[in-house]
Amino acid sequence: MAEEDEDGEVVFSTCLPQPHHLSRAVVEPLEKILQLMLQWDPVKRGGVVHPNTKKPLCFELLDQLLSLKVVHVLNMGTARLHSFPLSPDESVNSLQTRVERETGVAARDQEILLKVGVSLDPRKPARQCVTEGLKDWDSNTVFLFDKTLTKYTGPFSTRQPSDKLHTIMMDPESQKPVASLKKAWGEAVNHVCSLREDYCWLFQGQRAAMLSLLHYNTSLTCRNEAMFAESDKLKSKLDFFKSCIQYDLEKYSDQMHCGISSEKMLKAWQKSELAAAALEEVAEVGHLDEETVALHSEIVELQRSPFARSQTGGLDKLEEEAKSLFRQLKTQCRKNESGVTKDSSEMVRIIEESAQDESNFLKDLYSHLEKILISRQKIMELYPRVERALDTIRDADRTVMSMQSRRQKEVWFLLKLACSSIRNSPAASPESASQSTPHWSPTPSSQPPSAAHPPVTLPSPSDSTARLLQENQSRLARFSSLLQEAEDHQAHSIVEDDWSWIQHDPLCKKKQQTLQNV
The missing domain is CATH 1.20.1270.250 (Substrate Binding Domain Of Dnak; Chain:A; Domain 2)
Structure with a gap:
């Protein structure tokens, strides 16, 4: 890379100039691609051509860079942002191990939260925290908390000014x-x-x-x-x-x-x-x-x-x-x-x-x-x-x-x-109940006062039966007479009635003939 310093001289460098907004996970691959593409020799420019794809090496590296999935882990204790490239089959435990090596927070004490406040599911791959599609780069940011800490003291300044800023800040009034x-x-x-x-x-x-x-x-x-x-x-x-x-x-x-x-x-x-x-x-x-x-x-x-x-x-x-x-x-x-x-x-x-x-x-x-x-x-x-x-x-x-x-x-x-x-129990049996029940026998002294009056004669069972039979016979006779009257009335013809009170006009004669025919 070539850049101009404060004195106007051109300075060449193999690294990207600072500051930039690139994460550390993509800085090295991008520098390698630029070094291949900016070769002065046209034969070496772009790198070796692949025999199968017929593409220079720089394009293969560029494809790998574009397909790279990077997760950014913001350590809330230090306010530092750490970037980790993810492989397709990387697990959450593997990501936590890498975070432990770089941040010093033990994996068992880590709590990695998504933006919605949900912890990473250890049953799913680590790519669950990467948003698919073209989104802002900070959409892949997750937040690291230390479970053992309940108090964060800072830092209260996230970054320091660069050397050029220090120069103008030391003497801001200079023209x-x-x-x-x-x-x-x-x-x-x-x-x-x-x-x-x-x-x-x-x-x-x-x-x-x-x-x-x-x-x-x-x-x-x-x-x-x-x-x-x-x-x-x-x-x-x-x-x-x-x-x-x-x-x-x-x-x-x-x-x-x-x-x-x-x-x-x-x-x-x-x-x-x-x-x-x-x-x-x-x-x-x-x-x-x-x-x-x-x-x-x-x-x-x-x-x-x-x-x-x-x-x-x-x-x-x-x-x-x-x-x-x-x-x-x-x-x-x-x-x-x-x-x-x-x-x-x-x-x-x-x-x-x-x-x-x-x-x-x-x-x-x-x-x-x-x-x-x-x-x-x-x-x-x-x-x-x-x-x-x-x-x-x-x-x-x-x-x-x-x-x-x-x-x-x-x-x-x-x-x-x-x-x-x-x-x-003996008191519950019928025999004992009959034996234990006292037998009452009337005595002259125990007779009721009403015994001096003449006794009331009750009808015998034979008299009642005879009376019932007699009533049934009378009702049967009446019913038979009613049936006979109904049969006689049905056999009587309407023609045999007296029709002399009706005038003998032609219409009446016609009606009478009709009735006779009936």
């Missing part, structure tokens, strides 16, 4: 030709833009942490609701079981002296009553609910915080000012005004204000990120406790159902014993 300031001011604009981009990356990492916190909070809320539902069920079953066992004990106490008694069963019921009283403590989950509600309040406050929104307003304004100054400088350079000089005080002011604003923004960002990580740590500590409470409640529910089933079986067993004892 220099506009042509010599062009490159330094260009790097100044790039520096201001880079500061804004660095803050945007870190803000996206903070947003990913917030989304991850909301995912954890949703899971905790679901388990908390399930815990409360199971707790209410357990309380209802305990109340029902206690009322049943108390009723059984009362009834057992009433009949134990003159009925069925079992000391073993009585002790079992008393033990079940004590066990049910002990299980009431399991159903009490109010303290977990208080902690969950407090966490919800903290998360709501984090969402409402002004630091949860991007603070790039000042950096955007400074970036536009730097670009405007650079455009003015380029306009002066195009006019070829010889002897025109200019100082860099305004550009240095923009650089210093940008660095100061970024430092303030990063302090607020990391302070807010610390609160997010502390809340997430609280959720991760509370979630297993809710899970254990839920499992304990379900075990207690099964215990109550088992005691209730055993109580019902014992009650039915007592009822069976009572029924069998009643059937087998």
Whole structure:
């Protein structure tokens, strides 16, 4: 590569000039391609031609570079961006091992989040964090968090000025030709833009942490609701079981002296009553609910915080000012005004204000990120406790159902014993009942007062039968006469009636003939 230094001399180099926006994963392949394509000898230019494809080596390397998948891992602890080329079959564990070698964060302590706040799925390949298609290069950026850390102290400055910027910042009032300031001011604009981009990356990492916190909070809320539902069920079953066992004990106490008694069963019921009283403590989950509600309040406050929104307003304004100054400088350079000089005080002011604003923004960002990580740590500590409470409640529910089933079986067993004892007792047999029933015989002293009156004569069974037969015969005779009258009335013809009262006109005669024919 050839570039012009501050003295106007051309300097050749085998490396790409700094600064640039290329990731380290593509710098070396691109330099190799450019070295092959910029060979001075036309025979060697492009590299060796492949015998099968008939293409120079530079085009094969270019195809490999275009098909290369690169993931950018932003370490939120150091604000450094690391780039890793991915092979088609590379796993997440392999990527974590490479990240551990470069960042020093152990693989077991790594939490790599996508922009949506979801961790990488270890069952899928590492290319799950690479967006397919032509997107912005930062769309393949993921964010690295250290699980062992809940407090990030910085850095509060993402990058340092280059040597050319140091030169103009050391003496901003010195007058220099506009042509010599062009490159330094260009790097100044790039520096201001880079500061804004660095803050945007870190803000996206903070947003990913917030989304991850909301995912954890949703899971905790679901388990908390399930815990409360199971707790209410357990309380209802305990109340029902206690009322049943108390009723059984009362009834057992009433009949134990003159009925069925079992000391073993009585002790079992008393033990079940004590066990049910002990299980009431399991159903009490109010303290977990208080902690969950407090966490919800903290998360709501984090969402409402002004630091949860991007603070790039000042950096955007400074970036536009730097670009405007650079455009003015380029306009002066195009006019070829010889002897025109200019100082860099305004550009240095923009650089210093940008660095100061970024430092303030990063302090607020990391302070807010610390609160997010502390809340997430609280959720991760509370979630297993809710899970254990839920499992304990379900075990207690099964215990109550088992005691209730055993109580019902014992009650039915007592009822069976009572029924069998009643059937087998002497007082329950018919013979004993007839023998034990006292036979009452009337005596003169035991006769009722109405015995002095004349007795009432009741009809005998033979008189009643004769009367019923007589009534049936009379009804049958009446029914037969009705049938006979109906038959006689049906046999009577309408022609035999008296029609003399009708006038004998032709029409009447015709009707009479018709009736006679009928």
